[in-house]
Amino acid sequence: MTRRLLDLLDTKEMVVVCGSGGTGKTTVAAALGVQAATRLGGRVLVLTVDPARRLADALGLAGALGNTPVRVDVPGAELWMAMLDTKAGWDELIRRHAPDPALRERVLANPLYRNITGRFVNSHDYIAMEQLHELHASGQYDLVIIDTPPSRNALDLLDAPGRMREFFGSALLKWLTVPYRSRLFNVATKPFNQIADRILGSRFLQDIAEFFVLFRTMEAGFVQRATEVERLLVDDRTTFVVVSTLDPAPAREARFLAEELRRRSMPLGAMVLNRTLPAEVRRPVAARAAVALRALDPGVVGEVAATAAVRPAAAAHVIDEVARRFGEVQSVATREAERRRELEVLAPLVAEAPLLAGDVHDLAGLRALGRRLTGGREAGGSR
Ligand SMILES: Nc1ncnc2c1ncn2[C@@H]1O[C@H](COP(=O)(O)OP(=O)(O)OP(=O)(O)O)[C@@H](O)[C@H]1O
Ligand SMILES: [Mg+2]
Structure with missing residues (x-):
């Protein structure tokens, strides 16, 4: 297509690449990162989620530590990449919000902590958005492009910060914690606790209760942070890029996602139609x-x-x-042409890339894909 996708990247500081599973989000996010870094300059960071092994290896990401960005070897460009690590993301949040070091260690050491946080609805989605906030706020990058986790439901991503905020302020959390304290002294529930302890292991209920009690001490920090993360999604400096193929199911989901973004005042910057058949x-x-x-x-x-x-x-x-x-x-x-017409009207900008021969698993492949999406040639392009 035209330079317009590049113009979009030029005028934004955060790009959220979303869409249904397997449409090419990770690949497109990386390809846009390469284009932005080589053609627009500045420091560009791409936060990827679970990239294919070969691609991660080719970019030198394989040995990268969690959310710590590594520099990708692209001549004449400052491209950085990181892989989303949900567990490390949670640990960072706890470190940030724990009121004191002792409490922090108790949460991190709580046997249920890892298990439970991994199960929170939208845990990955929330951490992805949280990392976007963190990396942008660090001020180290001119552009942060974030790939998003494969979700069962496209809305999970958009709702993740709100849900996190609601959870911490919710009656549920209060219910999970307060009754426990009274339960300890309650003669009526003591036999229940004893039986539960015998069946589930002696510390089980205690661990659960302690976990939530500790969590509540961090409520204010978490709620404030989730609110900030939520604001980021409607920020002028943020744009959403929805990736879809022109197959029926992803196209339907892309349409739904575009409509929901509009309803939530979250700015849809472009629709990327990937792996399409050539016009010829x-x-x-x-x-x-x-x-x-x-x-x-x-x-x-x-x-x-x-x-x-x-x-x-x-x-x-x-x-x-x-x-x-x-x-x-x-x-x-x-x-495909019919679906393209349906999708085109939903976004201010549409970019398209055909199904390329073979997987996109190295820098040359990313360049080829990026050029299809943004048009023109970038310095050093070889394909
Ligand atoms: N235009 C293209 N031509 C050829 N292969 C492509 C193209 N775009 C993506 N692929 C390949 O399709 C596969 C899926 O892409 P990718 O991992 O980027 O999808 P995803 O949307 O991130 O998936 P998930 O939802 O599982 O995270 C990869 O093997 C990638 O190399
Ligand atoms: Mg992916």
């Missing part, structure tokens, strides 16, 4: 060529067979099969 497939001349191939003169088929040194029947079979399959590809392309 839909051209009438291509259809005519396919029809002509199926009606080839046997003499011509014979010549092809002779050139390829195969039997004429084999050549005829392959030509017919390829031409027939091309018809199928064309009908998929036609359906």
Whole structure:
């Protein structure tokens, strides 16, 4: 497409790349990072979530420690990448909000802590947004691009900070903690506690209660932070990029996501249509060529067979099969075009990249994808 996607990256400080599972969020986030760093300059950070092993290796991320950014070797550019580590993200939050070192250690050492935080609804989503806040606030980067976790529901991501805030201010948390204290002195519930202790292990209920009691001491900090993280999502300096393929399910989800972003006043900057069929497939001349191939003169088929040194029947079979399959590809392309029209109206900017040959697993692949998305050439481009 045009330079416009690059202009969007140029005018924003935080980019949230979201969309349904497997559409190419991680790859697109990394490709946009490479484009921004090489063509716009400045310090660019991409926070990825669970990148494919080969890509992580190629970028030198494999040995990277959690949320600590590592510099990626891109000549003439300052590109940094980090991999989201939810567990480390939680530990950082506890360190930040614990009122004193002793309490901090007690939370971190609580056997239920890891188990429970990992199970909080949207735990990964929240930590991703929290890290975005953290990295942006550090002031070390001109642009932070964040890839988002594969969610079951696209809204989980948008709702994560609000849910975290609600949880800490909720009656549920109060209920989980206060009754325990009274339970300790309550004759009526003592036998229950004893039985539970016998069945679940002697410290189980105590661990749960202690965990939530400790958590409540951090309520104010967590609520304030979640509110800040929530504000970030409607900030002028933030933009959302929704990635989708033109398959029915992801396209439906992209549409839903775009509508929800609008409803929440979260700025949708661009829609990226990834792994699409090339436009040439839909051209009438291509259809005519396919029809002509199926009606080839046997003499011509014979010549092809002779050139390829195969039997004429084999050549005829392959030509017919390829031409027939091309018809199928064309009908998929036609359906893709309909979905493209439906999605185009939802975003101020649409960028598209075709299905590239092979996975995108190295810097050259990211450059090729990024160029398709932003148009033009970046310095040092080699593909
Ligand atoms: N335009 C493209 N052409 C070819 N392969 C692509 C393209 N875009 C992405 N891929 C490949 O598709 C696979 C899935 O991409 P990716 O991991 O970026 O998706 P994702 O949306 O981050 O998935 P998840 O929701 O699981 O996090 C990867 O193997 C990647 O190399
Ligand atoms: Mg991913």
